[in-house]
Amino acid sequence: MTYREFTIKKKNGKHRRICAPDAPLLSFQRLRLPELSDLFHTREVNTVGTDVFHGFIKDRNCVTAATEHIGYHHTIGLDISACFDSIQLRDVPGVEFSEHLAHKDGSLAQGFATSPMLANLYLIKPISEIMDILTVMYGDYKLTVYADDIQLSFPQSTYEKLNEAIAIVTEVLATYKLTINPAKTRIHHAKFGNRRVLGVMVGQDSLKPTRKIRKKIRAARFQGNGPSLGGLVTASRLLLPIARRPVFE
Numbered sequence: 001m002t003y004r005e006f007t008i009k010k011k012n013g014k015h016r017r018i019c020a021p022d023a024p025l026l027s028f029q030r031l032r033l034p035e036l037s038d039l040f041h042t043r044e045v046n047t048v049g050t051d052v053f054h055g056f057i058k059d060r061n062c063v064t065a066a067t068e069h070i071g072y073h074h075t076i077g078l079d080i081s082a083c084f085d086s087i088q089l090r091d092v093p094g095v096e097f098s099e100h101l102a103h104k105d106g107s108l109a110q111g112f113a114t115s116p117m118l119a120n121l122y123l124i125k126p127i128s129e130i131m132d133i134l135t136v137m138y139g140d141y142k143l144t145v146y147a148d149d150i151q152l153s154f155p156q157s158t159y160e161k162l163n164e165a166i167a168i169v170t171e172v173l174a175t176y177k178l179t180i181n182p183a184k185t186r187i188h189h190a191k192f193g194n195r196r197v198l199g200v201m202v203g204q205d206s207l208k209p210t211r212k213i214r215k216k217i218r219a220a221r222f223q224g225n226g227p228s229l230g231g232l233v234t235a236s237r238l239l240l241p242i243a244r245r246p247v248f249e
Helices: 024-048 062-067 115-135 159-174 211-223 226-237
Strands: 005-007 015-021 075-080 142-148 149-154 186-189 194-199 200-202
Touching: 005 200, 015 024, 024 115, 062 142, 062 194, 062 200, 075 194, 075 226, 115 159, 149 159, 186 194, 211 226
Parallel strands: none
Antiparallel strands: 005 015, 075 149, 075 186, 142 149, 194 200
């Protein structure tokens, strides 16, 4: 069982390392996923609850994450730099080291089927610590995690308090060898319109698709591009996972 390693260029000019597993390795990793998923859910329920992590988890997606932020006045978007590369498999709690689950340097590999769930497992503890601090300092807030993106929402607050929250997240993650990318840190305010959360526009009582999606729909209709139009319209509907959709009799 082996993997092929290569890099792809990112928008900022830097390169992202990708590890593409061969068929036997990918099959092995997929067989491990149910076990890792069960471990994650057990630890999640006992620490942060089931409304915090939304990435690569059954019956959750970016829409379920965005829904958690409805009604708040400010939303902070934070990005963990090189998240997978920064996590050593040996440091993931409850998981025995296996060379088939990690890059040869011991880190989680971008492209492995198991890496997203292993990253979720690793992040539970630091996120739990962050939530404990925010609960004491702010009381009312909402925190969600989607892969390497962290979203924080607060009711009416000052810039000083919002920047303090960013500092708290940054400092706690640093103790776990994780770095927040300041260039990707964003603060969205409801007074300037809907807040963007994971590509979804979040209002005080509803969700809307982005203006970019709406423009693409108009362009696809004008061009008569049926396949593209269908995909864009589906994306614009902001569908919850099937298990979470209301049932009409």
